[in-house]
Amino acid sequence: PEIDEVINMNLPPSFLTTEYVRQWCDSPTIFQRGLAYNKQGRVFALDSEEDGNGTVWYAIVNGSESYQVQIQIHNRYIFPECSCPAYETREECKHIIAVLLEIADLQELRKYKKDQSIPSRKYERANQMIDLFSNGFSIEKDDYQASTKQPLLVEYLCKTSSVGIPYGKKMFNIELKVGVKRPYVVKNIGKFLQAIAEKSSYFFTTNFSYLPSDHYFLHEDLEALQILQEIRKQEEFYGQKSNMYGYYSNSEKERSLTIPPLLADQLISKLQGRLVTFDDRGYLNYQPYTEENRIPLHFSLEKGEAEDFQMDLSSLNALSFYEPYGWIIEKDTIYKLSPVQQDLFLKIDQMGKKQATHTLPISKSQMGPFI
Structure with missing residues (x-):
């Protein structure tokens, strides 16, 4: 969360730190996965409200799908819930850890905001002059920050x-x-x-x-x-x-x-x-084509019958080609290809489809260019 967003949220519990979350989590593996999700910025729409039994925090975590997380914190007790399948079996998951770490981060942001808001007596009047000019020339910004409007969560579904x-x-x-x-x-x-x-x-x-x-x-x-x-x-x-x-x-x-x-x-x-x-x-991560970001084509050569060889083209099955866009999608990455690369991939793909066994026979005399 941004610093100005933090000020409008409920005060996070002082005991909740990264180390506390690490000890609270039974599985080091789940903690590391949750930490990775947190660092990747997968926690969205963090919000909180008082319910009489402590503070309830809400968030959405974007993993293989978008999952809703709700965490109630009362004294030092944490009562989490998550809509993911893993939570139903373990009552603990990386999405919950990611949100807990996000809440813990609020402590540091609040401390930073507090430190920044305490001017020394020596520079107090200079700060007053800065504020005077800032207030005079940033009306729209101030009105926006003082607004009581709620931010909207937008989810995009590409099919x-x-x-x-x-x-x-x-x-x-x-x-x-x-x-x-x-x-x-x-x-x-x-x-x-x-x-x-x-x-x-x-x-x-x-x-x-x-x-x-x-x-x-x-x-x-x-x-x-x-x-x-x-x-x-x-x-x-x-x-x-x-x-x-x-x-x-x-x-x-x-x-x-x-x-x-x-x-x-x-x-x-x-x-x-x-x-x-x-x-x-x-x-999916979008990666425009560069020399460092090569097309994800992986072929293997194997010994065939007699003295020939076979090239395994089955890796083509793991790729989805969206020709109108010039995109190849493999796992969680979109590769944007140059026109030359698109033409090359189309020819290789068509060649692979013509082989019933997804293997290309290569004679011994043809092996030179493939090595």
């Missing part, structure tokens, strides 16, 4: 689609979930984006509606939503929605946008560090 696309090619549709403490499905993404642009309300459920007077989006989410707004305008202008969604129900058409190739790289770079899932696989 592979081949509907209306040439045979064998794949693209992504994107859907949204938005809320304060828990995200709700955006049932009509076009109308929702229009509501944001017009600063008007949007109804989700009887429990939640988006109200510009009560809610605001984080700057990083606004940048991504602005790109989605541009995509929506393109769909309206070119009439792509009716052509590409012929096999989808009306509800599916309304809640998603197809990511066009011209805006795909720009959008995906803005989604770095946000709550994103790709085909339910969790967050």
Whole structure:
């Protein structure tokens, strides 16, 4: 959390430190995984409230999926809950550890804020003059910080689609979930984006509606939503929605946008560090192609029959190629390829598909270039 956000939260318990969390956790492995998640910035929407039995902390942790964590702290007792499968069997998981460490970090942030706010007597008047000019020239910033609006949590769901696309090619549709403490499905993404642009309300459920007077989006989410707004305008202008969604129900058409190739790289770079899932696989890291970031192709040579050899091409099965974007996806990484690399991969992939056993026979005389 940022320092200014910390001031509006409940005071974290003084006993809760990184070392305390380490000792509290029964498994060193789980602690290390939780620590890694915390350092990677996977904890989102940390919030707290008093419930009469101590303080209840809420957060969402972005792992293979987005999991909701709730932790009640009373005196020195910690009562955690997590929506992940691991918690159901162990009642302890890396998501809970990541959130506990995030709460512990608040102590240091508060201490830093306190230290920074105690000017020495010698420089007190200089600080008063600085404040005088700062207050006069940063009205919007001050109004924003004093606002009682609630930040909105935005979750982006990217799903592979081949509907209306040439045979064998794949693209992504994107859907949204938005809320304060828990995200709700955006049932009509076009109308929702229009509501944001017009600063008007949007109804989700009887429990939640988006109200510009009560809610605001984080700057990083606004940048991504602005790109989605541009995509929506393109769909309206070119009439792509009716052509590409012929096999989808009306509800599916309304809640998603197809990511066009011209805006795909720009959008995906803005989604770095946000709550994103790709085909339910969790967050993917986006890596534009460089010499250091080579295509993830791994082939092995084996001795074949007689004096020939065989190249194993089965590693191609682990790669997903999104030709319209020039992307290869392997595990949790999107690789953006150059045009030359795209052409090379297509030829290798087609060659592999023609081999029923995913092996390429190589004669002894052909071995030179492969070694």
